[in-house]
Amino acid sequence: MTKETEYAIEVDKLTKRYGDLLAVNDISFTVRKGEVFAFLGPNGAGKTTTVEIIETIRTPTSGKVTLLGMDVTKKKHDIVHRIGVLPQGFSSFDRITVRETIQYYSRLFCVNTDIDGLIELVNLKEKAKEQYKYLSGGLKQRLGIAIALVNDPEVVFLDEPTTGLDPRARREVWEVLQGLKEKGKTVFLTTHYMEEAELLADTVAIISKGKIIAMGSPGELIENNAHYQVLTLKSVDEKAFEIVRKLGFEPVRNNHRNIRIMVEHTGDVLRILNTIKDAGALYLGLDVRKPNLEEVFLKLTGEALSNGPVGEREAE
Ligand SMILES: Nc1ncnc2c1ncn2[C@@H]1O[C@H](COP(=O)(O)OP(=O)(O)OP(=O)(O)O)[C@@H](O)[C@H]1O
Numbered sequence: 001m002t003k004e005t006e007y008a009i010e011v012d013k014l015t016k017r018y019g020d021l022l023a024v025n026d027i028s029f030t031v032r033k034g035e036v037f038a039f040l041g042p043n044g045a046g047k048t049t050t051v052e053i054i055e056t057i058r059t060p061t062s063g064k065v066t067l068l069g070m071d072v073t074k075k076k077h078d079i080v081h082r083i084g085v086l087p088q089g090f091s092s093f094d095r096i097t098v099r100e101t102i103q104y105y106s107r108l109f110c111v112n113t114d115i116d117g118l119i120e121l122v123n124l125k126e127k128a129k130e131q132y133k134y135l136s137g138g139l140k141q142r143l144g145i146a147i148a149l150v151n152d153p154e155v156v157f158l159d160e161p162t163t164g165l166d167p168r169a170r171r172e173v174w175e176v177l178q179g180l181k182e183k184g185k186t187v188f189l190t191t192h193y194m195e196e197a198e199l200l201a202d203t204v205a206i207i208s209k210g211k212i213i214a215m216g217s218p219g220e221l222i223e224n225n226a227h228y229q230v231l232t233l234k235s236v237d238e239k240a241f242e243i244v245r246k247l248g249f250e251p252v253r254n255n256h257r258n259i260r261i262m263v264e265h266t267g268d269v270l271r272i273l274n275t276i277k278d279a280g281a282l283y284l285g286l287d288v289r290k291p292n293l294e295e296v297f298l299k300l301t302g303e304a305l306s307n308g309p310v311g312e313r314e315a316e
């Protein structure tokens with residue numbers, strides 16, 4: 001018997017070992033029905049392992065995972081009809097068109113899919129007759145999302161749907177994901193991109209080395225973990241950079257000769273600015289703000305999530 005709960009997914013003390021490797025280490029979390037839940041972490045953190053256990057594809061070493069009230073190790077056949085999956089690194093048949101691909105998967109599932117509605121939902125109307133091999137990376141991913149939806153699932157799993165896409169293609173995928181949320185689907189998204197989680201997710205779980213190290217809404221994560229401010233100095237010269245370092249801070253350079261400095265007190269900002277001024281060193285502008293999620297992540301884990309978004313965001 002399945003029990004009705006407010007949760008689409010319940011994960012309790014889940015552990016997965018591959019031989020000696022502890023890939024997922026005693027994690028627990030819940031995903032509410034209708035929310036977008038982002039599972040965010042760097043390469044090898046344990047995202048795909050966790051998501052594929054929830055999808056019934058892999059078996060847990062220990063712990064309990066429930067999907068729509070059903071135990072994933074016991075109810076595989078009931079579960080697969082109610083979920084949709086876009087696997088990491090998805091690809092399809094080269095020589096069949098967008099429409100034929102969706103038709104193919106729809107028949108495979110023995111379901112009656114509203115194919116035109118689906119093509120519209122993922123914004124592929126103009127490409128419906130295009131063969132898979134001629135689609136750009138972003139269009140391929142959107143087709144992958146359409147395939148994940150052929151059985152009109154309640155819960156949709158998307159494993160890194162935007163990795164490797166350029167910023168514009170990534171945004172187009174985001175629009176599709178926002179459409180899924182509006183339709184009331186529960187979306188489980190794994191990603192390297194903080195920006196993506198910040199924009200789309202109701203709840204973000206940060207996973208690092210098999211452990212969840214922080215969880216909450218994007219706002220809560222920043223509020224609870226960021227007891228500092230980010231000072232950006234624009235167009236600094238070498239002398240100013242050295243001064244900041246000698247004061248005991250760790251300035252981070254980015255393009256355009258800007259530097260970012262984490263400061264705990266407003267007094268630190270004044271100390272930095274005054275010391276630079278007294279030494280006759282140069283900068284052309286400044287900005288003090290709360291950290292974004294990417295910086296909170298960096299502080300929590302000591303490692304960067306990816307090379308992409310921070311650089312892109314600052315360049316914009
Ligand atoms: N089938 C497997 N056999 C042995 N080790 C595995 C297997 N699958 C994953 N691993 C290892 O488990 C760890 C977690 O891998 P996983 O694929 O879950 O991480 P991930 O967070 O999805 O990473 P990525 O962002 O690169 O996709 C890694 O060290 C990986 O090498």
Ligand SMILES: [Mg+2]
Nearest residue numbers: 047048049088
């Ligand atoms: Mg993965």
